[in-house]
Amino acid sequence: MSKTLVEKIWDAHVVKSEAGFPDILYIDTHLIHEVTSPQAFDGLRKRGLPVLRPQQTVATADHNVPTLNQLLPIKEELSRYQVDMLTKNCAEFGIELYGLGHPFQGIVHVIGPELGITLPGKTMVCGDSHTSTHGAFGAIAFGIGTSQVEQVFATQCLLQQKPKTMKIEVNGVLGQGVTAKDIILYIISKISAAGGTGYFIEYAGSAIEALSMEARMTICNMSIEMGARGGLIAPDQITFDYIKGREFAPAGEEWDKSLAYWKTLYSDADAQFDSVLTFEAEDIAPMITYGTNPGMGMGIRETIPATQSQPDKEQLSYEKALAYMGFEDETSLIGKPVDYVFIGSCTNSRIEDLREVAEFVKDKHKAENVTVWIVPGSKQVEQQAINEGLDKIFEQAGFQLREPGCSACLGMNEDKIPAGKYCVSTSNRNFEGRQGPDARTLLVSPLTAAAAAVTGKITDVRELLVKA
Amino acid sequence: MRKFEKLTSAIVPLNIENIDTDQIIPARFLKATTREGFGENLFRDWRYNGDNTPKADFVLNNPTYSGKVLVAGKNFGCGSSREHAAWAIQDAGFDVVISSFFADIFKGNALNNGLLPIQVSEDFLAAIFAAVDKSHTAQLEVDLEQQTVTIADTGEQSSFEINPYKKSCLINGYDDIDFILNQKDLIEAFEKAR
Numbered sequence: 001m002s003k004t005l006v007e008k009i010w011d012a013h014v015v016k017s018e019a020g021f022p023d024i025l026y027i028d029t030h031l032i033h034e035v036t037s038p039q040a041f042d043g044l045r046k047r048g049l050p051v052l053r054p055q056q057t058v059a060t061a062d063h064n065v066p067t068l069n070q071l072l073p074i075k076e077e078l079s080r081y082q083v084d085m086l087t088k089n090c091a092e093f094g095i096e097l098y099g100l101g102h103p104f105q106g107i108v109h110v111i112g113p114e115l116g117i118t119l120p121g122k123t124m125v126c127g128d129s130h131t132s133t134h135g136a137f138g139a140i141a142f143g144i145g146t147s148q149v150e151q152v153f154a155t156q157c158l159l160q161q162k163p164k165t166m167k168i169e170v171n172g173v174l175g176q177g178v179t180a181k182d183i184i185l186y187i188i189s190k191i192s193a194a195g196g197t198g199y200f201i202e203y204a205g206s207a208i209e210a211l212s213m214e215a216r217m218t219i220c221n222m223s224i225e226m227g228a229r230g231g232l233i234a235p236d237q238i239t240f241d242y243i244k245g246r247e248f249a250p251a252g253e254e255w256d257k258s259l260a261y262w263k264t265l266y267s268d269a270d271a272q273f274d275s276v277l278t279f280e281a282e283d284i285a286p287m288i289t290y291g292t293n294p295g296m297g298m299g300i301r302e303t304i305p306a307t308q309s310q311p312d313k314e315q316l317s318y319e320k321a322l323a324y325m326g327f328e329d330e331t332s333l334i335g336k337p338v339d340y341v342f343i344g345s346c347t348n349s350r351i352e353d354l355r356e357v358a359e360f361v362k363d364k365h366k367a368e369n370v371t372v373w374i375v376p377g378s379k380q381v382e383q384q385a386i387n388e389g390l391d392k393i394f395e396q397a398g399f400q401l402r403e404p405g406c407s408a409c410l411g412m413n414e415d416k417i418p419a420g421k422y423c424v425s426t427s428n429r430n431f432e433g434r435q436g437p438d439a440r441t442l443l444v445s446p447l448t449a450a451a452a453a454v455t456g457k458i459t460d461v462r463e464l465l466v467k468a
Numbered sequence: 469m470r471k472f473e474k475l476t477s478a479i480v481p482l483n484i485e486n487i488d489t490d491q492i493i494p495a496r497f498l499k500a501t502t503r504e505g506f507g508e509n510l511f512r513d514w515r516y517n518g519d520n521t522p523k524a525d526f527v528l529n530n531p532t533y534s535g536k537v538l539v540a541g542k543n544f545g546c547g548s549s550r551e552h553a554a555w556a557i558q559d560a561g562f563d564v565v566i567s568s569f570f571a572d573i574f575k576g577n578a579l580n581n582g583l584l585p586i587q588v589s590e591d592f593l594a595a596i597f598a599a600v601d602k603s604h605t606a607q608l609e610v611d612l613e614q615q616t617v618t619i620a621d622t623g624e625q626s627s628f629e630i631n632p633y634k635k636s637c638l639i640n641g642y643d644d645i646d647f648i649l650n651q652k653d654l655i656e657a658f659e660k661a662r
């Protein structure tokens with residue numbers, strides 16, 4: 001019988017399937033971090049249970065960590081306590097921890113792939129919604145709540161309803177200055193912040209196949225912003241080349257065996273999806289969000305849709321969102337001054353993102369009125385940036401290269417955007433207060449963020465690019 | 469987990485769409501390492517000004533509204549996977565959340581904690597909002613066994629869907645871990661066979 005990629009991986013991991021019950025799904029890899037794990041460890045203690053397969057669990061500290069002076073004790077007491085708690089719990093339950101100071105530390109969704117832990121055909125979970133990132137390798141990867149973290153600790157399994165499947169095809173060639181981030185912001189703006197709910201999305205089509213692994217991760221990362229359980233892309237030569245030689249990637253005979261299996265991981269030609277959507281790469285411009293959910297996005301030269309054009313029941317919320325942002329119906333954002341530029345988060349903090357920004361800002365300088373933070377996704381990304389001399393370029397441009405962590409993506413540490421200020425951000429959520437109480441977030445690609453940094457206002461990056 | 473029984477209660481209406489988990493409980497309040505106490509910061513930035521004084525026009529600060537049922541607009545609980553959102557709602561005294569659409573992870577988290585998410589049609593949701601508009605103390609009856617929710621004042625009733633397994637978990641107060649642990653042999657057999 002023909003199967004979709006999701007079905008192939010799912011079926012290979014079902015421990016038990018019984019009518020009227022969710023499937024018992026086996027989990028290959030469990031990633032954890034300091035914020036969503038302590039209550040799960042507590043739960044285990046109360047039940048008197050060990051972590052069933054500690055060697056299939058990897059921990060890092062990322063959400064709460066400072067991005068300056070990481071080797072000093074964390075100043076904020078509650079943050080320090082939470083990070084210390086993770087260290088204690090990992091020691092007690094025998095889990096490998098890449099904590100502060102470790103050369104592998106970083107945002108959980110950045111380190112999995114770069115260490116070769118994320119592999120095609122795996123099932124992976126983490127108490128974090130952006131676990132969908134790992135789907136870029138052709139894995140079933142999704143975010144879970146803390147009760148489920150405890151469940152995976154205790155049983156290495158999850159009770160899960162088999163998801164519906166959706167295929168999103170993007171065909172054609174992207175224009176200059178248009179990147180993976182623009183593709184995904186475009187799709188979300190078309191299908192809304194809830195348009196993927198209940199689905200696992202497979203991205204396909206020539207525009208997707210042409211993307212690097214980093215770019216594919218950016219796309220899969222934001223699947224959750226349309227409500228999808230996860231997103232994935234069939235592995236191909238680009239995937240295999242990326243994985244080969246990484247720290248924990250299979251090697252030697254294991255590699256050959258794995259590769260043979262990975263090559264079977266695609267949706268059969270006549271496989272049935274519950275829903276199929278198709279987009280054209282040529283239609284996509286550099287994108288920007290103007291509201292308070294990621295579905296409120298538009299091409300950077302467009303004007304904000306009128307409240308009147310929204311469905312009746314949603315006009316109140318829409319109006320409220322624009323008021324929060326300080327924007328008005330049917331206006332353009334081009335030329336609007338910005339206060340902060342944040343380049344980071346599990347969406348766009350990989351070495352490719354930093355390279356792209358560095359290449360653009362080389363011999364340029366940030367505008368007076370903006371503060372620019374570049375927060376690498378991991379220690380390894382940071383090191384690589386330094387090895388390639390990107391740190392010098394950023395320094396000359398007046399950009400601050402900080403230490404790895406989630407940082408201003410969610411403002412749990414000190415990196416908060418002040419109330420009322422505008423932040424052009426490469427992260428994934430523009431919710432009210434996401435980057436700090438009353439902060440205003442505009443989601444964009446790293447290139448568009450770099451353009452705003454240099455001009456101090458919202459800019460169509462294509463105007464600053466040398467014509468190819 | 470607490471057992472869920474029938475419930476009759478007044479309603480707290482929050483007629484806003486796309487309420488995300490960052491509104492339910494902002495990230496800066498996720499630093500606790502236990503499950504308790506998050507209710508204090510439920511809808512923190514809608515409830516309080518920057519100087520911690522309550523915002524008078526927010527529904528949770530309006531004493532004429534009370535009850536164990538939170539009713540909200542479409543796509544409730546979108547955003548992050550933080551279970552703290554479900555804990556906060558529960559900790560603030562709610563047993564049921566009603567919306568015309570829930571984000572997946574939130575729904576799962578709620579069910580795993582004995583907080584019942586009830587999805588109703590847009591029209592029925594509008595009927596509930598209309599009923600509270602008319603009388604702030606309008607009562608709602610929730611019957612999990614029968615899978616119905618009824619507006620007491622008008623008698624309007626809607627049925628709702630719930631996974632039968634999850635329903636029995638709620639009614640009996642047991643959870644997924646108990647269920648899977650009973651099948652540990654199967655897990656080991658699965659691992660051996662790979």
Ligand code: SF4
Nearest residue numbers: 130345346406409410
């Ligand atoms: S970078 Fe942002 S979205 Fe990614 S894991 Fe951290 S907090 Fe979540």
